[in-house]
Amino acid sequence: MKSALTLLIVTFFLKFAFAQNPVTRCATEVLPQQFEVLLEQWKNKNTEKLGGGTVQSVFNIPVIVHIIHNNEPVNTVNATTGGNLNAAQILDQINILNKDFNGLNADTNLIPNVFKPLHGKFQINFCLAVVNPTGGILAEPGIDRINRNTSGWTAPPYSTTYVTNTIKPASIWDPNRYFNIWVCAMSGGILGYATFPNPGSSGLQGLSAPFGTTTTDGVVILNTAFGSIGTAVTNAPYHKGRTATHEVGHWIGLRHIWGDGTCASDFCNDTPPAQQANYNCPTFPYKTGVCTGNTTGEMTMNFMDYTNDLCMYMFTKDQKVRAQLIMTNSPMRASLITSTVCNMPSTQNEIGILYISNPSYSQSIPCAPSISPSVVLKNFAANTLSTATFSYNINGINTQTFAWIGALAPNSSVSVNMPSVAVPGLGQHIYNVGVYAPNGGTDPYMINNFSNQYFTMTSGNLNVSINSASICVGSSATLIANGASQYTWNTGAQSPSIIVSPTTTTQYSVLVFSNGCQASANTTVSVFNYPVALSCNSPSICSGSFATLNASGANSYSWSSGQNGAQIVINPSVSGTYTLFGTNGGVCTSSVSVFVYVEALPQISVSGPSLICIDETHTITAQGAQQYSWNAIPGGSTYIISPTSPGTISILGSSNLGCTSTIDYSFEMSPCTDIFKTALSDIRIYPNPVIDQLKIESLNLNSIELYSIQGQNLRPPMVYFNTLSVLDLQSLPKGIYLLKLKQDQKNIFFRIIKD
Numbered sequence: 001m002k003s004a005l006t007l008l009i010v011t012f013f014l015k016f017a018f019a020q021n022p023v024t025r026c027a028t029e030v031l032p033q034q035f036e037v038l039l040e041q042w043k044n045k046n047t048e049k050l051g052g053g054t055v056q057s058v059f060n061i062p063v064i065v066h067i068i069h070n071n072e073p074v075n076t077v078n079a080t081t082g083g084n085l086n087a088a089q090i091l092d093q094i095n096i097l098n099k100d101f102n103g104l105n106a107d108t109n110l111i112p113n114v115f116k117p118l119h120g121k122f123q124i125n126f127c128l129a130v131v132n133p134t135g136g137i138l139a140e141p142g143i144d145r146i147n148r149n150t151s152g153w154t155a156p157p158y159s160t161t162y163v164t165n166t167i168k169p170a171s172i173w174d175p176n177r178y179f180n181i182w183v184c185a186m187s188g189g190i191l192g193y194a195t196f197p198n199p200g201s202s203g204l205q206g207l208s209a210p211f212g213t214t215t216t217d218g219v220v221i222l223n224t225a226f227g228s229i230g231t232a233v234t235n236a237p238y239h240k241g242r243t244a245t246h247e248v249g250h251w252i253g254l255r256h257i258w259g260d261g262t263c264a265s266d267f268c269n270d271t272p273p274a275q276q277a278n279y280n281c282p283t284f285p286y287k288t289g290v291c292t293g294n295t296t297g298e299m300t301m302n303f304m305d306y307t308n309d310l311c312m313y314m315f316t317k318d319q320k321v322r323a324q325l326i327m328t329n330s331p332m333r334a335s336l337i338t339s340t341v342c343n344m345p346s347t348q349n350e351i352g353i354l355y356i357s358n359p360s361y362s363q364s365i366p367c368a369p370s371i372s373p374s375v376v377l378k379n380f381a382a383n384t385l386s387t388a389t390f391s392y393n394i395n396g397i398n399t400q401t402f403a404w405i406g407a408l409a410p411n412s413s414v415s416v417n418m419p420s421v422a423v424p425g426l427g428q429h430i431y432n433v434g435v436y437a438p439n440g441g442t443d444p445y446m447i448n449n450f451s452n453q454y455f456t457m458t459s460g461n462l463n464v465s466i467n468s469a470s471i472c473v474g475s476s477a478t479l480i481a482n483g484a485s486q487y488t489w490n491t492g493a494q495s496p497s498i499i500v501s502p503t504t505t506t507q508y509s510v511l512v513f514s515n516g517c518q519a520s521a522n523t524t525v526s527v528f529n530y531p532v533a534l535s536c537n538s539p540s541i542c543s544g545s546f547a548t549l550n551a552s553g554a555n556s557y558s559w560s561s562g563q564n565g566a567q568i569v570i571n572p573s574v575s576g577t578y579t580l581f582g583t584n585g586g587v588c589t590s591s592v593s594v595f596v597y598v599e600a601l602p603q604i605s606v607s608g609p610s611l612i613c614i615d616e617t618h619t620i621t622a623q624g625a626q627q628y629s630w631n632a633i634p635g636g637s638t639y640i641i642s643p644t645s646p647g648t649i650s651i652l653g654s655s656n657l658g659c660t661s662t663i664d665y666s667f668e669m670s671p672c673t674d675i676f677k678t679a680l681s682d683i684r685i686y687p688n689p690v691i692d693q694l695k696i697e698s699l700n701l702n703s704i705e706l707y708s709i710q711g712q713n714l715r716p717p718m719v720y721f722n723t724l725s726v727l728d729l730q731s732l733p734k735g736i737y738l739l740k741l742k743q744d745q746k747n748i749f750f751r752i753i754k755d
């Protein structure tokens with residue numbers, strides 16, 4: 001959004017504005033607004049070129065990346081000390097720049113529809129310098145590794161002041177021929193910062209730092225925010241190489257989209273006004289209308305905002321025009337157009353290895369007999385490359401060659417699948433590869449023809465395990481190991497499985513080999529004895545009672561009743577045999593039989609008169625038990641009563657085992673006025689006269705018969721209750737009857753009156 005050029009020069013530094021944030025997204029200072037006056041001059045001068053399409057079609061920008069490390073070995077990636085980032089990570093960042101600046105990044109599909117027509121593609125190509133400032137060929141294109149110790153610099157991390165005042169002047173390559181990028185550990189949580197394009201001898205007042213100079217021009221990127229692999233992987237949300245995209249945007253002359261003020265201008269018409277920096281990952285549309293003139297929401301996905309790496313994915317067309325204007329006119333930008341440091345010195349055949357892509361640095365590879373590496377081959381020369389010869393080995397031993405055939409255009413690269421190569425075993429190894437004889441000729445610059453990669457072969461999938469076993473003395477166990485091609489047991493056996501018969505608990509181990517890797521495993525065979533002293537009590541109980549069975553002599557117990565445990569409680573109704581199973585070690589089981597005697601309860605009966613005449617004495621007799629108690633008083637089988645009132649006597653009968661039953665004996669009292677008492681004192685007949693039931697009590701009667709006066713034997717219904725006989729005379733007519741009793745073979749007759 002364009003605005004008048006009368007705004008005051010903004011002088012604060014954003015790194016102070018967001019000092020409380022642990023990460024400073026960008027420490028680039030603010031571009032003076034006076035710069036826009038200069039830009040207007042350049043624009044007027046180039047209007048015809050820009051409008052007429054005669055402007056530089058593609059800007060080629062040679063890049064040199066200065067890796068500031070702390071004497072770490074090449075390829076070491078160490079976020080704390082600075083690290084010596086590998087070539088793959090550096091190339092990854094250059095690829096990200098080329099995609100982002102040319103609209104080739106995969107996440108352009110996320111651009112909101114309203115912004116899609118504004119998407120700017122810069123036509124800028126970042127290329128890797130292949131020669132150094134003195135014309136020497138770089139061993140690694142685009143990479144300048146600097147050990148800070150040999151440069152005499154302090155230990156990392158570095159402040160921006162130290163980088164600007166000490167590191168940059170000592171390490172910068174001619175900024176008129178190289179785009180300088182420094183990668184190092186920085187203090188203060190700073191992800192990166194850039195210098196703006198030098199205005200040259202414009203003669204304008206008010207133009208001052210932070211323009212790039214011959215000792216400072218370029219961008220500085222935190223070593224963990226460079227590229228999207230290696231050290232960057234764990235640095236989310238700044239892990240996709242967009243810190244460099246943002247800083248290179250400044251280096252080309254772009255401002256932050258909020259114009260570094262509240263709803264200020266970035267001097268691009270197609271970036272909607274934005275209130276301030278946006279962080280994290282705002283959902284579009286965001287802050288629509290917060291700034292006057294904003295009708296679409298803010299363009300938080302512009303690379304020149306402060307959002308997360310995954311949430312910025314576009315430049316605009318006006319940003320492109322601005323960049324092209326600056327690339328064409330700023331002295332240290334325009335001169336890059338004619339820089340030739342990305343080109344090999346004139347030669348027909350020049351080949352090099354950019355890096356080894358497989359295995360990756362320090363990769364851990366599960367146990368395998370061989371690896372199948374891949375290398376990235378580059379043609380630096382003028383001829384299309386059709387043949388070359390690779391040589392390779394592991395650990396410098398047994399070098400082999402491989403004839404490559406292809407069609408690699410000048411200045412292009414290709415991934416080459418190398419022959420698989422045997423790995424000598426577990427541990428760290430180094431894969432060495434070189435390339436020779438481009439198109440059958442001699443390579444003039446051998447410095448970039450070699451590469452190597454460390455990797456580690458792990459035991460990986462070679463996991464061996466053995467089953468454990470528990471056996472009884474005299475038995476055997478089968479131990480099985482799987483997954484290898486060769487087995488050696490501590491018993492000396494060399495088969496996948498073995499059968500062992502130890503007499504005591506014993507440890508076994510196996511050492512296995514497969515594909516040159518090895519693994520081992522241990523196991524234990526536990527040996528147990530059968531329970532030899534298994535025993536249990538044999539209880540006797542009364543019917544209806546509980547019995548407790550207590551087992552001993554084993555580790556665990558189960559019972560034929562289905563119960564488990566050393567002690568169980570049972571409630572049997574009859575005597576019977578139980579089986580106790582005792583087990584040691586879960587495998588060795590013995591059993592014993594247990595008899596449980598169940599005694600039936602005594603069946604007690606009692607005899608005695610149910611009607612007792614006053615002043616009578618009677619003997620009550622009980623049967624069916626061994627001991628008796630009468631109303632809780634111990635006694636014999638007989639009991640003498642002489643009651644004066646009706647009552648009940650509770651008789652408890654006990655067996656020899658102590659099983660008991662009770663029975664009640666009840667009696668009524670009578671004055672006996674209607675009782676016919678016989679001369680024989682043990683015979684009583686009552687009532688007489690009788691209405692229905694005639695009762696006859698006697699201890700010993702042979703027979704009872706009833707006759708009519710006419711002598712007819714009437715045989716009335718008769719029921720016996722021990723010593724009591726009851727005749728039912730209800731159906732007989734009233735009158736006189738004759739009762740005939742026989743006792744001791746003598747007949748006794750009584751007259752009975754039926755009422």
Ligand SMILES: [Zn+2]
Pocket residue numbers: 026027028246247250256
């Ligand atoms: Zn910035």
